[in-house]
Amino acid sequence: MQYRPNVIVRSQGVGLPAIKPFEELNWSSVSIGKSKFAVAGPCRRCQMISVDQDSAQKLKEPYATLARRMRVDGKVVFGIYLNLADKHHLTLHDIPGIRSGALIDISSG
Numbered sequence: 001m002q003y004r005p006n007v008i009v010r011s012q013g014v015g016l017p018a019i020k021p022f023e024e025l026n027w028s029s030v031s032i033g034k035s036k037f038a039v040a041g042p043c044r045r046c047q048m049i050s051v052d053q054d055s056a057q058k059l060k061e062p063y064a065t066l067a068r069r070m071r072v073d074g075k076v077v078f079g080i081y082l083n084l085a086d087k088h089h090l091t092l093h094d095i096p097g098i099r100s101g102a103l104i105d106i107s108s109g
Contacts, residue, residue: 007032007082009104022070024080031105032098036085042077049078 011019030037050063067076 007098009106025072025077026108027080027106028109029085029107030082033102035098037082038085040081040083042072042075043079043081045076045078 009019009024011017024039025042027039029039045063045066047058047063049066050059050061051057052059063076066078070077
């Protein structure tokens, strides 16, 4: 399959609310460590995610499931795009880094 996510979010720990499937479509901003991001919108998906990369065989899944469950404005989507929120004051030394296990703060609405 042809998924290459940049950031995978999961909730863990006592007292943290569980993240529901596809909840990211309702997020408005995301902070990861000191880096703040604005949600730019959903990632549109094409049928290439269902093409076997070794044999070039077109498979039904996962596109068929997404097509049934994940549509926004009639388009098949999965995941969201994020834009760095405050990029106007950055220098090369300020470029934010994201590390495994970083705390994430999410705003919805």
